[in-house]
Amino acid sequence: MTNTVLKSQKHPLSEYINCLKSGQALLKDTPENVLEVVGILKSYGIVLDAYSKNLIYIAEHQFLEMFPFFKYFNGEISLSKLLKFWWHDRINYEYAEYCMKGMLWHGGGGLDKYLDSAEFKQLAKAAIDAKITGNLILMPLNQLFPEFLPDMVRQQAYYSALGQFWRVMSDIFMTLSDKYDQGKMKSIPEVVNHILSGLVEAANLPITFAVNIKGKRYEIIPESVGLTFLADTAVPYVEAVFFRGAPFLGTVSYNAKAQQIDPEQSQFTYGALYADPLPIGGAGIPPTLLMQDMRHFLPDYLLEVYQKTNRGTDNLRVKICETFQKSMFCVTTAAILGLAPHPLDTENLQEQAENQVYLEGWMDRFLTSRLQVVNN
Structure with a gap:
């Protein structure tokens, strides 16, 4: 136990370990931070609602x-909607696909394992056979490249899984905003506890996926597989989107040399916890699409805060990104608390030691993140 304590004192981010143990969050508890975090999560919740519906x-x-030319129309195609899309007066669903592909690429969790299983291959084959029967393009394509269509099914399973995950998160963020408007949300720890309660409540929600082909239902992810919200979507999402992400084209060289x-x-x-907000203020960076979407739904009280700062709303996307990172450290705090091996206020020495190792593992990953920047 003594060695563990000494190690924690030497850790560059030991102050944050102490904050978590004392019931605080990774983000400082100030009225300004509460306003910003709740305001941005309200906007984010509205955007996630749209993302979720489209992914599903x-x-x-x-x-x-x-060739799904109209996949972003949710089945409602009209000339006025088409003109809005061409004018880019719309939700940027491309960002939702970017996150989905990040989860698919990085993998992790039960969903990733299941999509490599014999059961999945059998169910996917049944759906593929039903879809391509009589199709003069897909039938020979499937014969020439037998792994192509199964890989597409894997990707569409991630479309559905991420859509289901974001459906829950949208509801959590919107109820958070409602409580704030009612004066029931006044501190960052209260914000974190609200998110944590939502995650715990939804932890065992089943993640399933089925499609209707020619009037018949084909299960791709049956409930019997046992995939659940927290372990198989939330945790892999945090890993893929909050931490790992993918290098942005134009900011680093993809040349191996x-x-x-x-x-x-x-x-x-x-990932989101490391991203520099400045590039996100311009075009060509995937998170820019998210910031652009959120700017349309900012609550008035948050927009007023931005208007009073230097440059006002001229660099609004940069300001939104900075606030969004604050909110994501709150969500990450909820994840850390929810996944901890023992309650962080435990008095059992062995459990304290195990918690210490667990928390230092997280802090190691935060060393190069923007944790200290958002708190200054």
């Missing part, structure tokens, strides 16, 4: 479509 629509209604990208995916630090 694509998974269920654009299943194995080779330049050695600007770590060859180990597990060492990637391109």
Whole structure:
């Protein structure tokens, strides 16, 4: 126990370990931070609602479509909507797909394992056979490249799973905003506890996926597989999107000789907790799409805060990103508390030691994040 305590004192981020143990969060508890975090999560909740609906629509209604030109229309196609899309007066669903592909690529959790199982291959084959029967393009394509369509089914399983995850998170963030408006949310620890309670309540919600093909239902992820919200979507999402991410084109060289990208995916630090807000203020960076979406739904009280700062709303996307990172450290705090091996206020010495090792593991990953920046 003594060695563990000494080690924690030497850790560069030991102050945050002490904060977590004392019931605080990774983000400082100030009225300004509460206002910013709740305000941005309200906007984010609205955007996630749209993302969730579209991802689930694509998974269920654009299943194995080779050219899904209207996948972002959710089945409602009209000239006025088409003109809005061409004018980019719309939700940027591309960012939702970016996150989905990040989860697919980094893997992790039961969903990743299941999609490599014999059961999945059998269920996917049944759905593929039903879809391609009589299709003069897909039938020969499947014969020439037998792994192509199963891989598409894997991707559409992630469309559905991420859509289901975001459905829950949207509801959590919107109820958080409602409580704040009612004067029931006044501190950062209260914000964290609200998110944690939502995660715990939804922890065992089943993650399933099925499609209707020619009037018949085909299960891709049956409930019997046992995939659940927390272990199989929430945790892999945090790993893939909060931490690892993917290097942004134009900001680093993809040339292997330049050695600007770590060859180990597990060492990637391109996620939301590390991103520099300045590039996100411009075009070509995937999170810019999210910031652009959120700017349309900012509550008035948050917009007023931005208007009173230097440059006002001229660099609004940068300001939104900075606030969004604050909120994501609150969500990460909830995840840390929810996954801890023991209650952080335990008086059992062995449990304290195990918690210490657990927390230092997290702090090691925060060393190069923007944790200290958002708290200054």
